[in-house]
Amino acid sequence: MPNHPSPPGSLSRRALLTGTAAAAGIGLAGCGSVSGGLSGKTRVKQWNLLAGADGAVMTEMHDQFSSEHSDIELEATTFGWGTPFYTRLVMGASGGNASDIATIHLSRLKSVSPATLLDPITVDELQAHGLDPADFPEKIWEKCFVDDELYAIPIDTHALVNYYNRTMCEQIGALNPDGTLLETTSVEEYFDLLRAAKELTGQYGTSLDTLGGWRQFWAWYRQADGEMTFTDGDYEMDDDKALQAIEVMYRMAEEGLCPTFADGGQCAANFENGSAAFVQVGNWEINRFRAFNEAQGLDFSMTEMPNFFGNRRTQGDCHSYVLPRHNSWDPEVREATIEYASWMLQHSFRWGEGGGHTPAYLPVTEGAEYQALQPNAEYSGVVQNVQFDPDAWFSGSAARLFDETGSIFNQVYGLAMTPDVALATIKERIETLLSLPNPVD
Amino acid sequence: MTVKTEAPAEAPAAMTRPPNPAGAKKKSWTGLWFVLPFAAFYALFLVWPTFLGLYYSFTDKSLTGRPASWIGLDNWTEAFGDERAWSALWNTAEFTLYSTPPLVVLAIVLALLVNRARKLGWFLRMAFFAPFVVPVSVVTMIWIWIYQPDGGLLNHYLQLLGIQDAATPTIWLQGETTAMWSVVITTVWWTLGFNFLLYLAALQTIDPSVYEAASIDGASWWRQLAHLTLPLLKRTTGLVIVLQLIASLRIFDQMYLMTAGGPNRATEVAIHYIYIAGFEGYRIGYASALSYVLFVLILIVSIVQFRLFSRKED
Numbered sequence: 001m002p003n004h005p006s007p008p009g010s011l012s013r014r015a016l017l018t019g020t021a022a023a024a025g026i027g028l029a030g031c032g033s034v035s036g037g038l039s040g041k042t043r044v045k046q047w048n049l050l051a052g053a054d055g056a057v058m059t060e061m062h063d064q065f066s067s068e069h070s071d072i073e074l075e076a077t078t079f080g081w082g083t084p085f086y087t088r089l090v091m092g093a094s095g096g097n098a099s100d101i102a103t104i105h106l107s108r109l110k111s112v113s114p115a116t117l118l119d120p121i122t123v124d125e126l127q128a129h130g131l132d133p134a135d136f137p138e139k140i141w142e143k144c145f146v147d148d149e150l151y152a153i154p155i156d157t158h159a160l161v162n163y164y165n166r167t168m169c170e171q172i173g174a175l176n177p178d179g180t181l182l183e184t185t186s187v188e189e190y191f192d193l194l195r196a197a198k199e200l201t202g203q204y205g206t207s208l209d210t211l212g213g214w215r216q217f218w219a220w221y222r223q224a225d226g227e228m229t230f231t232d233g234d235y236e237m238d239d240d241k242a243l244q245a246i247e248v249m250y251r252m253a254e255e256g257l258c259p260t261f262a263d264g265g266q267c268a269a270n271f272e273n274g275s276a277a278f279v280q281v282g283n284w285e286i287n288r289f290r291a292f293n294e295a296q297g298l299d300f301s302m303t304e305m306p307n308f309f310g311n312r313r314t315q316g317d318c319h320s321y322v323l324p325r326h327n328s329w330d331p332e333v334r335e336a337t338i339e340y341a342s343w344m345l346q347h348s349f350r351w352g353e354g355g356g357h358t359p360a361y362l363p364v365t366e367g368a369e370y371q372a373l374q375p376n377a378e379y380s381g382v383v384q385n386v387q388f389d390p391d392a393w394f395s396g397s398a399a400r401l402f403d404e405t406g407s408i409f410n411q412v413y414g415l416a417m418t419p420d421v422a423l424a425t426i427k428e429r430i431e432t433l434l435s436l437p438n439p440v441d
Numbered sequence: 442m443t444v445k446t447e448a449p450a451e452a453p454a455a456m457t458r459p460p461n462p463a464g465a466k467k468k469s470w471t472g473l474w475f476v477l478p479f480a481a482f483y484a485l486f487l488v489w490p491t492f493l494g495l496y497y498s499f500t501d502k503s504l505t506g507r508p509a510s511w512i513g514l515d516n517w518t519e520a521f522g523d524e525r526a527w528s529a530l531w532n533t534a535e536f537t538l539y540s541t542p543p544l545v546v547l548a549i550v551l552a553l554l555v556n557r558a559r560k561l562g563w564f565l566r567m568a569f570f571a572p573f574v575v576p577v578s579v580v581t582m583i584w585i586w587i588y589q590p591d592g593g594l595l596n597h598y599l600q601l602l603g604i605q606d607a608a609t610p611t612i613w614l615q616g617e618t619t620a621m622w623s624v625v626i627t628t629v630w631w632t633l634g635f636n637f638l639l640y641l642a643a644l645q646t647i648d649p650s651v652y653e654a655a656s657i658d659g660a661s662w663w664r665q666l667a668h669l670t671l672p673l674l675k676r677t678t679g680l681v682i683v684l685q686l687i688a689s690l691r692i693f694d695q696m697y698l699m700t701a702g703g704p705n706r707a708t709e710v711a712i713h714y715i716y717i718a719g720f721e722g723y724r725i726g727y728a729s730a731l732s733y734v735l736f737v738l739i740l741i742v743s744i745v746q747f748r749l750f751s752r753k754e755d
Contacts, residue, residue: 056733083720083721086721087720087721090505090720090723091502091504091720093506094504094505096516113505113506113507113723116505116506116507117505117506122449167639256608259590260590260612261590261612261615262591266589266591270591275591318670325506399721400717400722403721407702407703407704407705408705409707410615410703410704411615411704411705414612414615414616414704416616416617416704416705417705425702425705432525436724437501437724438508439503439504439505439722439724440505440723
């Protein structure tokens with residue numbers, strides 16, 4: 001067929017081709033930057049879920065890491081905590097296009113299907129970068145393995161702790177001579193403290209996150225030695241002890257000792273603005289309260305969870321690094337990735353000091369400087385008292401058990417559900433979860 | 442179609458244009474090149490996933506990347522027997538029932554108002570439409586603050602007016618009866634502007650002489666509204682209702698961000714459950730089947746709607 005003369009003003013074939021080639025060129029340039037591009041640096045992509053006050057500390061550490069490693073370009077991205085992050089991680093890894101390294105909760109390791117979605121780490125490469133298995137608490141190190149393969153590098157232990165407003169606690173006579181909080185040994189004793197605090201604040205005794213009720217439940221259930229085990233299609237739990245823990249929530253809210261509703265932000269705000277003299281929340285809020293102290297003044301300290309049922313056990317978890325599955329690893333990137341993880345652990349003093357977490361890296365926590373750190377020393381016992389979530393694919397931080405029971409506990413705090421109905425609903429939800437096919441088996 | 446075959450000899454083009462030496466049919470492929478980028482994207486990101494989803498709904502495809510196997514109608518039978526899926530669909534329907542009427546009625550009222558306003562017209566137009574351009578994350582964040590039980594704007598003013606006791610603040614977004622309405626109110630505030638604009642545009646196309654004639658005949662404003670304006674807006678109303686129903690049945694963003702499906706699943710809507718099944722439960726196969734159920738339902742509603750309105754047109 002003969003060539004058509006181009007209609008006037010229309011695009012000539014040559015112009016179109018040139019344009020297309022130019023566009024393709026831009027695209028190719030984009031591909032080139034994957035391994036560092038023009039800068040010649042090795043790019044390490046990191047994904048994290050640290051959207052809270054501790055995220056600022058990590059960003060600060062990243063800046064220091066980058067200034068000390070001119071050959072590595074660290075690109076960190078923070079996603080919304082919980083499901084948004086895990087969804088992103090799982091989807092990215094299933095296509096082999098996730099980041100080079102990511103932070104997860106160790107309790108979620110099994111639920112992100114390590115066999116298909118994560119790449120195993122060898123002890124040799126850790127040792128080459130100065131990390132040794134002996135540098136980590138044994139109990140945590142063991143949790144990093146699935147089917148004898150190492151998939152995670154633990155960063156810290158974090159837990160639910162009890163913050164107290166020192167000015168207020170002094171006024172209600174709740175402080176020891178050294179300025180620490182009086183120790184209580186039963187629910188009633190602690191409630192008496194809260195009653196005195198409520199009288200002083202005119203609003204609440206303690207603040208807590210009513211949407212994160214699983215954490216409080218698990219702490220009190222475990223304080224009473226409650227067990228929850230999942231076997232194939234079946235489960236065992238102690239109804240009396242569970243009911244006892246849920247009743248604590250209900251009574252606390254009923255008496256007005258805690259809010260009937262408070263999300264994460266409001267829970268912390270109640271403590272800052274003096275609506276509550278205590279707040280039971282994770283150690284990661286320390287950074288937020290410190291900033292508030294600097295801005296407006298807030299004399300606070302932190303201690304372990306109060307003893308309700310014979311001990312001070314608390315709910316907690318470990319942040320850890322994992323390597324999402326790669327279709328193929330560039331050896332240089334892999335090297336830089338492990339170097340990054342190793343550097344972060346060796347500098348995790350700042351993580352403990354600023355983020356309130358207890359670093360997993362023993363050379364840091366065993367150092368004299370860390371041992372003397374306040375208020376970290378005051379709640380250092382959480383490492384022994386921390387209780388990890390039960391073992392199941394739907395369990396762990398921000399997993400389905402956490403979410404689904406959380407919405408029930410929120411109703412308990414809101415006094416919209418009685419403890420026995422709540423327990424029955426929880427059991428029903430667990431049975432439904434168990435009936436689902438196990439996606440990571 | 443038949444018209445063409447009846448008179449093939451008398452091609453209309455030949456009458457208006459001089460005969461083309463290269464042949465009667467002048468074909469140019471240039472246009473195709475312009476359509477191609479969009480067509481490729483459309484095929485790749487819409488058509489292909491749609492069919493892939495249908496295929497997945499017959500498999501136990503998992504997000505974890507484990508090999509999937511054909512399981513026939515298992516996902517479908519599970520979906521039809523899944524109580525949680527039905528209650529999520531019911532919540533979606535409830536939201537649609539609550540949100541569609543105010544979104545249509547208020548849009549007409551505001552459009553009539555603005556159409557009458559002479560001096561402040563530009564300001565009202567902007568004020569009513571402005572929320573629509575705000576992204577959902579910002580809208581929900583503002584409204585979460587407004588609904589905050591302690592210190593939120595809404596409770597603050599209710600307490601100031603003496604309607605609410607400060608000791609028992611209403612927990613708007615996590616109360617069994619209030620959660621759904623709270624999201625409905627936010628949605629109405631947010632999306633009303635679009636319907637309002639459609640109505641305003643329609644109002645401005647009505648010939649003023651119609652009103653003039655009606656006034657001469659002595660018709661009151663109300664009669665003009667009921668017998669002239671509203672009937673003349675019928676086509677727009679049909680369009681608005683179809684668009685609104687589809688938008689409401691697809692509700693997810695506001696619910697996810699404001700109530701997270703709570704309290705106790707009272708506001709868990711269909712797409713949220715699909716999200717949970719697919720992304721939290723990793724069951725892409727099952728989530729695909731659920732999506733198709735919703736897809737078919739929306740399709741049926743749209744067709745029924747369309748039929749109803751086009752019949753009235755005749």
